[in-house]
Amino acid sequence: MSQTLSEFDLIARFFDVQALTGSTDNPFIPLAIGDDCALLAPTAGCQLAVSVDTLVSGVHFLPDAPADRLAWRALAVSISDLAAMGAEPKAFTLALTLPQTNTQWLQDFASGLASAAQYYGIPLVGGDTTRGPLAMTLQVMGEVPIGAALRRDGAAEGDEVFVSGYLGAAHVALDYLATVQGGQASELLRAYYEPESCIALGMALRGMASAVVDISDGLLADLGHIANLSGVAVEIASELLPIHPTVVNLCDPALALKAAATGGDDYQLAFCVPADQVPALQALPFNVTRIGRCRAGRGVTLDQKSVSHAGYQHFEASHDDAR
């Protein structure tokens, strides 16, 4: 009954493409878009990992952000939560709220989303399109063998603390971009728009890491979740932090450290590994850096100084403000 499609049904058509929904004979997805619900066929011996994230225009991204890069980032950010559980991406839903129909924007958004969905091997299985202020909510679903999920509550005294990749570039991209030109700007923007969700690393950490979190709110804040839920103190040394080389080049040392330690939006994994597992970790083909250790106690310290409430609030004010 195509003649009854409303404006927003038409919008949904941009997303109902092979590139987004993937193969029609995916055994995990007996029924995708088009009915009251999607139907998924869970794999025997696995648990389903589920996470939901909302991005709001003017809060989490600039209203004039390029739609294709925004779409990629939205999916990568959500998938990062699967990586932090050691889960394999299996399917996602998208709820998209739009102020009006902008065909070019929608084509760009659908294109970027399809690219990211193919890159991460995660088909779109359902969604909702509504009218309203620009925002998007993605729910990702992944699978992990029973008992193998990486949680935040398993760190123990003596565990070594690691982080993947480089830190600080996404934060600098947003806050200091007006003063940055050319190739360096491109590199920073790529760190912001195309965070590399650490799916392969997360899956490799099954049975090895004692606690894992992804860095969305900032390294120290997210390590705070591990410290709190595991009941340990996490001690970080600033000279060990893998600050992004472009950030080191562009920023004075204090600013670079602040971006790396509290800046957020990096979507790398921070994790704890018992000492006897460290050789196995270092034999893996991933760029990971030891940044500290778990001790008896509670909370997070940076260079022996307790990370203060005021420090977080400063970050949060910057993070939540419209930009």
Add this chain to the structure above:
Amino acid sequence: MSQTLSEFDLIARFFDVQALTGSTDNPFIPLAIGDDCALLAPTAGCQLAVSVDTLVSGVHFLPDAPADRLAWRALAVSISDLAAMGAEPKAFTLALTLPQTNTQWLQDFASGLASAAQYYGIPLVGGDTTRGPLAMTLQVMGEVPIGAALRRDGAAEGDEVFVSGYLGAAHVALDYLATVQGGQASELLRAYYEPESCIALGMALRGMASAVVDISDGLLADLGHIANLSGVAVEIASELLPIHPTVVNLCDPALALKAAATGGDDYQLAFCVPADQVPALQALPFNVTRIGRCRAGRGVTLDQKSVSHAGYQHFEASHDDAR
């Protein structure tokens, strides 16, 4: 690390209550709120049914809608999609976007959501709270035995067409409420804010109904999905429609019929049943009404008149307008 909770982490605390997350020993939910993902343990022999719905302030509900009733409605609306698949509710996530922290509003919202979650037996397993224009996205997850899901594409020539409950009250509640007083207003508002999702009926229709849809966009529009996907014509007789008694009392006959046939927001089930299954259906303890039949052909007719594009557009304009 409670001292690091941001304003919106604090908001999330309103929802982290026993009433919403349910029993901690629910075998379906090995890990609920608090980590990067929730973990769900799918039941052997079942498929997972997944649906997502967004409600935006000023589009889908009035900005001053009572928060507790709004929360109930949001969950019931989403669960209605599970009912239409014959699925049993198992878990849901909530992404809530709020312009500011309003403690009373949040307490009311959490209270209404907890009531609905308990009523439908569906625990909250995860969510996201963000700052921005008021909106909420709920994703519901349910289970249905493999092969038993009720879809939209199975109706065949000769099947009888049924609808559950009564039609038109929710639509009249919104569009004509200013002129309605007292007990009748309460009854209409209840139809709008507390739609009765037909979970038990949906589960009873497994193996009996050939096609099922829930009535969110209006009876005729949603029957159009069945007609289109099943490749049949759906013929409806207006004198058979179970118009809500209060609507019959309040509205002139043309308006009452319009509300029942195209008004939307009823969240009853419309479904097709092969003739030989009708006695079994009528033996069930549900209020269902035969309203028409499937014939060879395509599209939907009301009293032999094809349902026109213009008719839908009229409805959609009313449905999408801010109110």
